[in-house]
Amino acid sequence: MKISRVTSQYNPNSLNRNNVYAAQTSFEGFRFPTSSQFLTPIKRGANKLFDGISKYYTKPLFESPVAVWLSKQDKVGQIVNHMQTLGSFIISGMYMLQTYRNNDMHEERKKTLMVNQGLTLAASTLGAYTIDGALAGLWDRKVALKYAKEFLNDETFPEKFAKYNEKLKAEFLADAANAGKKFKPAIVGQYVSKVVRNPALSYKLGGLDILKSLAVFGTVYRFLSPVAVTPIANWASDTFLHSAKKESKNAANAETTSFSSSVPIEKPEISKFISRN
Numbered sequence: 397m398k399i400s401r402v403t404s405q406y407n408p409n410s411l412n413r414n415n416v417y418a419a420q421t422s423f424e425g426f427r428f429p430t431s432s433q434f435l436t437p438i439k440r441g442a443n444k445l446f447d448g449i450s451k452y453y454t455k456p457l458f459e460s461p462v463a464v465w466l467s468k469q470d471k472v473g474q475i476v477n478h479m480q481t482l483g484s485f486i487i488s489g490m491y492m493l494q495t496y497r498n499n500d501m502h503e504e505r506k507k508t509l510m511v512n513q514g515l516t517l518a519a520s521t522l523g524a525y526t527i528d529g530a531l532a533g534l535w536d537r538k539v540a541l542k543y544a545k546e547f548l549n550d551e552t553f554p555e556k557f558a559k560y561n562e563k564l565k566a567e568f569l570a571d572a573a574n575a576g577k578k579f580k581p582a583i584v585g586q587y588v589s590k591v592v593r594n595p596a597l598s599y600k601l602g603g604l605d606i607l608k609s610l611a612v613f614g615t616v617y618r619f620l621s622p623v624a625v626t627p628i629a630n631w632a633s634d635t636f637l638h639s640a641k642k643e644s645k646n647a648a649n650a651e652t653t654s655f656s657s658s659v660p661i662e663k664p665e666i667s668k669f670i671s672r673n
Contacts, residue, residue: 474609476606476609476610476613477524477525477528477609477613480524480609480610480613480614480617481521481524481525481613484517484520484521484617485517485521488513488514488516488517491513492510492513492514495509495510495513496510508633508634511629511632511633512626512629512630512633515625515628515629515632515633516621516625516626516629519621519625519628519629520616520617520620520621520625523616523620523625524612524613524616524617527612527616528608528609528612528613531608531612532583535604535605535608536583536584539604539608540583540584540585540601540604540605541553541554541557541584543600543601543604544557544584544588544592544597544601547597547600548592548594548597557584557587560582560587560591561581561582564579564581564582565579565581584601585598585601585602585605588601
């Protein structure tokens with residue numbers, strides 16, 4: 397690193413003869429060597445590593461049927477939902493497999509724990525999609541619409557969006573092929589993408605949609621599931637999985653009791669054990 401130093405200078409034109417400029421120090425950045433015998437093997441290894449990741453991980457992942465199907469989804473929030481669900485199924489499946497392979501755990505405990513994990517996963521997934529779908533319309537009206545109006549600085553944006561949906565509804569009802577079908581209005585993101593054509597706003601609206609999906613699924617899987625779903629899963633497991641065994645055990649106990657009560661018990665007579673002189 398090179399350090400150049402500027403020495404103090406006296407200003408004769410100043411009214412104050414004692415005024416002296418402070419010393420100033422300037423720094424030049426240290427240049428890291430771009431080529432050396434030491435770095436060559438590291439660069440070669442890094443290139444091979446990145447090529448391997450691209451060939452054996454990135455390319456198969458993006459060309460997989462799941463990735464192709466997700467790329468055709470209109471709503472980016474749905475893609476996030478599906479990916480979160482897939483991750484939850486993988487994690488829960490690993491837990492269930494680990495429970496199944498645990499040889500130190502009692503068989504009844506294994507079954508109970510696996511049933512609880514499966515029921516919790518199913519209930520959480522159903523609840524997450526249900527809540528996310530129920531909040532979609534409210535989120536679009538209260539959040540996305542207001543954000544688009546502020547972003548475009550257009551107070552008439554809500555009226556324009558409403559007229560656009562009225563036009564779509566009229567065209568939908570005029571088509572005989574749609575007889576008996578329910579009209580589904582466009583969301584703000586679709587209107588911005590097709591009519592307003594503002595890429596920056598479309599990008600931000602997609603981010604808001606992702607935020608909503610992450611909040612809903614994260615709350616359900618990480619909070620509602622342990623607090624609300626797990627006790628229900630435990631009750632269902634005890635009710636439907638172990639009820640038959642409890643009934644059979646109670647029946648066996650009742651049968652043993654009835655058998656012992658029906659057989660006469662011969663009481664010992666003390667006189668038989670006392671020797672007569």
